[in-house]
Amino acid sequence: MSTPDALAVPPSSAGRQSGGRGPGDAAPSRPLSLSYGAVLLPLVVGAVFLLIWDLAVRLSGSTLFPKPFDVALGIIELVEQGLLFKYVVASLFRVTWGFTLAVLVGVPFGLLLGWFRRVQEAFNPMIQALRPISPIAWIPLAILWFGVSDAAPVFLIFLASVFPIAVSTMAAVQGVQMVHLRAAQNFGLTQFQLFRWVIVPATLPQIVTGLRIALGIAWLVVVAAEMIAVNSGLGYLIIDARNAGKRYDLVVAGMTLIGVIGWLLDLLMRQVERFPAVRWAYGARHE
Amino acid sequence: MNELSGPGRPANPSVQAAVVASDLGLTFPGKRAGEEVRVLKRIDIDVRPGEFVCLVGPSGCGKTTLLNLLAGFQKASRGEVLVQGEPVHGPDRRRIYIFQEGGVFPWLTVGENVAFGLRRKTEMERQRIVQHYVDMVGLTGFERVYPRQLSGGMRQRVELARALAADPAILYMDEPFGALDYFTRFKMRADLVRIWQQERKTILFVTHDIDEAVQLADRIVVLSPRPASVQAMVAVDLPRPRDANLPAYLHTRDRILGIMGMDLWSDKATRSDDASTNEGHQRQGSLTHSLAERSGPGHTETQG
Numbered sequence A: 001m002s003t004p005d006a007l008a009v010p011p012s013s014a015g016r017q018s019g020g021r022g023p024g025d026a027a028p029s030r031p032l033s034l035s036y037g038a039v040l041l042p043l044v045v046g047a048v049f050l051l052i053w054d055l056a057v058r059l060s061g062s063t064l065f066p067k068p069f070d071v072a073l074g075i076i077e078l079v080e081q082g083l084l085f086k087y088v089v090a091s092l093f094r095v096t097w098g099f100t101l102a103v104l105v106g107v108p109f110g111l112l113l114g115w116f117r118r119v120q121e122a123f124n125p126m127i128q129a130l131r132p133i134s135p136i137a138w139i140p141l142a143i144l145w146f147g148v149s150d151a152a153p154v155f156l157i158f159l160a161s162v163f164p165i166a167v168s169t170m171a172a173v174q175g176v177q178m179v180h181l182r183a184a185q186n187f188g189l190t191q192f193q194l195f196r197w198v199i200v201p202a203t204l205p206q207i208v209t210g211l212r213i214a215l216g217i218a219w220l221v222v223v224a225a226e227m228i229a230v231n232s233g234l235g236y237l238i239i240d241a242r243n244a245g246k247r248y249d250l251v252v253a254g255m256t257l258i259g260v261i262g263w264l265l266d267l268l269m270r271q272v273e274r275f276p277a278v279r280w281a282y283g284a285r286h287e
Numbered sequence B: 001m002n003e004l005s006g007p008g009r010p011a012n013p014s015v016q017a018a019v020v021a022s023d024l025g026l027t028f029p030g031k032r033a034g035e036e037v038r039v040l041k042r043i044d045i046d047v048r049p050g051e052f053v054c055l056v057g058p059s060g061c062g063k064t065t066l067l068n069l070l071a072g073f074q075k076a077s078r079g080e081v082l083v084q085g086e087p088v089h090g091p092d093r094r095r096i097y098i099f100q101e102g103g104v105f106p107w108l109t110v111g112e113n114v115a116f117g118l119r120r121k122t123e124m125e126r127q128r129i130v131q132h133y134v135d136m137v138g139l140t141g142f143e144r145v146y147p148r149q150l151s152g153g154m155r156q157r158v159e160l161a162r163a164l165a166a167d168p169a170i171l172y173m174d175e176p177f178g179a180l181d182y183f184t185r186f187k188m189r190a191d192l193v194r195i196w197q198q199e200r201k202t203i204l205f206v207t208h209d210i211d212e213a214v215q216l217a218d219r220i221v222v223l224s225p226r227p228a229s230v231q232a233m234v235a236v237d238l239p240r241p242r243d244a245n246l247p248a249y250l251h252t253r254d255r256i257l258g259i260m261g262m263d264l265w266s267d268k269a270t271r272s273d274d275a276s277t278n279e280g281h282q283r284q285g286s287l288t289h290s291l292a293e294r295s296g297p298g299h300t301e302t303q304g
């Protein structure tokens, strides 16, 4: 009797229906706000910041603290000496290894913790006790075990990021809704299929968010570790520039590089959040 | 299909009852002794293949619990459930449960949701079936859309299509339209009846809305307050689509209200603070009138 198309369709979905486009195409108003809000305003803020910095150094008459221009020269000097590229690669290399190992261990471990109550009960107290120990506190042990080598910072980065990854993955699995588990079981899925087709896709967005936070922590830790445990990398650059001749222009140059690279790493992780398998959980913007 | 028995042909599964619950009871264990919650006292139900049965009962009486037992999501403390002659030990793709809310997978598109139970089919088959049921529930054109971009009613349609695509013999529906607005519910009911007539599934449908039950059901099972038992079975022998103005319709509805102890106007009308309803009969008339108004023209005939 009734025609199936006379639906309670929200007015906004009419366009989606006809276009047959992907589900999350960018909202039309974004490019405009991008040029003004997202580019111009931050540039203005940055310029003002540099100006104040420059003026403050000039007015104080400090000879040790560098002006923005000195820092820029410092960066150029590092490029010319071939140190910048070498140190950046060294730091990224350690973060990549430490973080990758943490993902390989932390995600499966977190899935087990979330899925099997016994595993969670057994391991949770230990995890909660290990988690508050700052990675910095592990530096002496790392040097004792691994000496002055890449392995020491890799180990520290692993330690610092594996717990946040495992815990956020665990929480994601525990948050999977009963109604979804039941609905899936109803279609006769095996335990493995349930894991593959429900647990993994349902938890992926939260896991990715956990990874993003963990990568931020990893980047913080590599710098700290390099200040003590090795002879290369951006952390080493900072401490070395301070110790060998009070080159504060190079100190701030190193800090600047750390900040910019950390920011780029976060942007990279944000790109992961744009995949459809992850984006479904961040829907609010489209509505 | 309706002959009761042929010589030498016992227990033909197609004639067999679709769902039988016998002496079903459930008590939740409490935290301490003496705190256990007895939810189902004694349930006996017998559903024929292709029948549309509605379960009604007061809130918290155990309707969801009962449906969970029938579907195999939960174990009974007593009694047993037979589906097509087989005892139920767990969920099964031949009987699909449709949840009140949120049963659709938000990480899958509409099309992927509907295809969820079709993993064993070939790609071609899968596409054909998905399109068939997406069209049937009226979501043509929304195949690539994610559930969060749909209205609540449309999400329930997705879940219905996903269930139908798996070709189960039985659908369990737990207040599937309970969270929808009045107009959407109205549409959903009409569409569900159309689909049921096309697909000939057995449907067990929980609702607390008696109008909904009378609109939909071949038979209405009225449950008592907790601990629930079957208080009455009411056959609704009215042609579909059902005219909510017909005296027979209203009679059925009032009978169920009466069974559930909600026939306020027949014995407690003097308590009323409504000036126009001092008399029981008059009150019934005005209620009928308001119902008819909602359902469109022709309401005057129901007054007689």
Ligand SMILES: Nc1ncnc2c1ncn2[C@@H]1O[C@H](COP(=O)(O)OP(=O)(O)OP(=O)(O)O)[C@@H](O)[C@H]1O
Binding pocket: B028, B037, B039, B057, B058, B059, B060, B061, B062, B063, B064, B065, B066, B208, B226
């Ligand atoms: N796991 C449980 N443990 C203890 N008691 C429970 C549990 N699940 C449900 N109950 C109790 O069982 C009773 C029936 O619950 P159920 O959800 O089946 O009722 P319902 O008829 O579906 O209610 P509604 O109409 O509100 O949906 C409720 O009183 C509830 O408190």
Ligand SMILES: [Mg+2]
Binding pocket: B063, B064, B065, B174
């Ligand atoms: Mg319920």
